[in-house]
Amino acid sequence: MIQNLTEHDREHLQEALGKSGQKVTPQREAVFTVLLAERDHPTVDEVFQRAREVMPGLSLATVYNCLETFVGCGLVRQVNHERESTRYCPNLAPHAHFRDKATGRVHDIELPPEVLKSLRSILPPGFDSEVIEISFHGRAQAKDSPAN
Amino acid sequence: MIQNLTEHDREHLQEALGKSGQKVTPQREAVFTVLLAERDHPTVDEVFQRAREVMPGLSLATVYNCLETFVGCGLVRQVNHERESTRYCPNLAPHAHFRDKATGRVHDIELPPEVLKSLRSILPPGFDSEVIEISFHGRAQAKDSPAN
DNA sequence: TTGCGGATTAGACTCATTCTAACTGTGTTG
DNA sequence: CAACACAGTTAGAATGAGTCTAATCCGCAA
Numbered sequence: 001m002i003q004n005l006t007e008h009d010r011e012h013l014q015e016a017l018g019k020s021g022q023k024v025t026p027q028r029e030a031v032f033t034v035l036l037a038e039r040d041h042p043t044v045d046e047v048f049q050r051a052r053e054v055m056p057g058l059s060l061a062t063v064y065n066c067l068e069t070f071v072g073c074g075l076v077r078q079v080n081h082e083r084e085s086t087r088y089c090p091n092l093a094p095h096a097h098f099r100d101k102a103t104g105r106v107h108d109i110e111l112p113p114e115v116l117k118s119l120r121s122i123l124p125p126g127f128d129s130e131v132i133e134i135s136f137h138g139r140a141q142a143k144d145s146p147a148n
Numbered sequence: 149m150i151q152n153l154t155e156h157d158r159e160h161l162q163e164a165l166g167k168s169g170q171k172v173t174p175q176r177e178a179v180f181t182v183l184l185a186e187r188d189h190p191t192v193d194e195v196f197q198r199a200r201e202v203m204p205g206l207s208l209a210t211v212y213n214c215l216e217t218f219v220g221c222g223l224v225r226q227v228n229h230e231r232e233s234t235r236y237c238p239n240l241a242p243h244a245h246f247r248d249k250a251t252g253r254v255h256d257i258e259l260p261p262e263v264l265k266s267l268r269s270i271l272p273p274g275f276d277s278e279v280i281e282i283s284f285h286g287r288a289q290a291k292d293s294p295a296n
Numbered sequence: 297t298t299g300c301g302g303a304t305t306a307g308a309c310t311c312a313t314t315c316t317a318a319c320t321g322t323g324t325t326g
Numbered sequence: 327c328a329a330c331a332c333a334g335t336t337a338g339a340a341t342g343a344g345t346c347t348a349a350t351c352c353g354c355a356a
Contacts, residue, residue, distance in 0.1 A: 022299060025334065044312080059336050061163055064313070080230050083343080107275075115270055118263050118280070119244075127246055127255075129286035134267070138277035142235075171353095173303065192343080207305050212344070231313080233343060 005033050007124040020073045025106065030055045033073070041079055041097075041106040078108040079106060081135060096134035107140065155179050161223065168221045178203045179214040180223070189227055189235040189245075189254040227254060229283060244282035255288065 013032050014024050032049045048063045067088055070076045079087040081099050096109040160182050162172050182198045196211045215236055219226045227235040229247050242264055244257040
């Protein structure tokens with residue numbers, strides 16, 4: 001179900017966009033709302049379908065634009081797996097992804113700081129990493145990840 | 149420079165293909181040779197260009213086929229980074245990848261068993277992972293990775 | 297010699313993503 | 327108020343990695 005943004009989320013959006021000199025628009029709000037409503041790592045197309053329910057005139061190009069903008073100002077993260085469609089994730093805390101072979105679902109896996117640190121430590125001198133992507137691929141008996 | 153396969157490498161190829169009921173063909177040999185000759189994580193297209201120098205009639209489709217076959221029988225690994233072209237890597241030891249922002253080059257990063265273990269340990273119960281992909285993205289002052 | 301099956305091939309096709317050029321809406325300046 | 331600037335949006339065309347298809351090739355067994 002797509003709710004309106006909370007006051008807090010709207011401010012978050014506003015601030016992040018503002019910082020990079022961009023505005024809140026109805027389309028950006030709709031796309032952001034979709035991302036927060038169901039944190040199941042949707043593809044662009046899924047975001048598009050869901051956002052259309054609320055804003056029928058919305059175009060696919062705009063969804064691409066919005067998502068790119070959000071990535072640019074640090075509101076969401078891209079998640080890639082092999083060469084499948086890019087998925088989007090509003091969870092900004094450092095975390096890994098687990099891709100369920102059977103269902104295709106992507107689950108967030110919490111990444112404790114000490115593990116992150118040990119990972120950084122394997123880089124030889126001279127290598128300076130800004131981004132680390134960790135993805136598991138396998139089977140999960142677990143039920144759906146909790147909506148949050 | 150593209151050399152012929154060593155006796156050892158040829159046997160390796162033969163055995164791996166044989167195990168999954170497939171044969172060594174001149175095309176597969178050429179593609180495998182290219183992969184071993186320069187371990188710079190080439191794209192399909194790069195493999196194609198290089199292999200053509202040695203076997204001019206070779207088709208792109210065959211390069212795709214050969215690489216898929218090799219992946220299937222565990223001779224090489226695919227390396228994906230964001231949605232760029234898939235690259236191929238004949239290094240089978242567990243390792244991470246570092247993608248240099250400036251040059252686009254991909255470097256292998258050794259992955260000590262204890263780090264691998266600590267990574268596995270962050271999976272909640274019920275999650276069973278067969279493959280872990282780790283990729284860094286950033287800048288490297290280091291010179292080219294040693295040919296090996 | 298014929299037939300079989302796996303391998304190879306060229307080219308058509310798919311589909312996520314990017315690009316382009318026109319349009320919209322809002323705010324600003326004269 | 328009229329003209330303009332400009333960011334954002336839009337539909338549709340273009341791109342390009344990868345996949346599919348149908349024809350052909352080639353080594354081997356009957």
